[in-house]
Amino acid sequence: MIISEMNAQECRTHLAASRVGHLACVRNGMPYVVPISFVYENSHIYSFSLIGRKVWAMRGHPQVCFEVDEIRSPRSRWSVIAFGRYEELSEAGLRQNERDHAWSLLQKARPNWWEPGGETPHSEDKVASPPHLFFRINIEKISGRRALV
Secondary structure, three states: OEEEEEOHHHHHHHHHHOOEEEEEEEEOOEEEEEEEEOEEEOOEEEEEEEOOHHHHHHHHOOEEEEEEEEEEEOOEEEEEEEEEEEEEEOOOHHHHHHHHHHHHHHHHHOOOOOHHHHOOOOHHHOOOOOOEEEEEEEEEEEEEEEEEO
């Protein structure tokens, strides 16, 4: 098996083709990793979430890490790691255009894109209009590796 580094363009291509990744953040000194649905465009990862543990963590410490991978077999796989900064996209004000753009990208990427971010673990936790938000990760550094036979 040969393990090789991917260049930045190869990493961006894999991000653009992926729809689920793992977001790592820190809250109260503890790491927290969660899968999220996303869309990648122009050095930004766009997503949607209810306000909870990951949003509180990113509000307190906006530097995050994001990972996507694919394992085709034990000898054929790749992974991409991106480091960046969390940014909320509000419904009004300066970020409204970015929020609308995020909504448009997610809508095109897959039907029912909002469902994973709009569900809570227990039905009794649901409220009539849950607080939710759009956000993006501004990628500052990216790297990747692949393994091939």
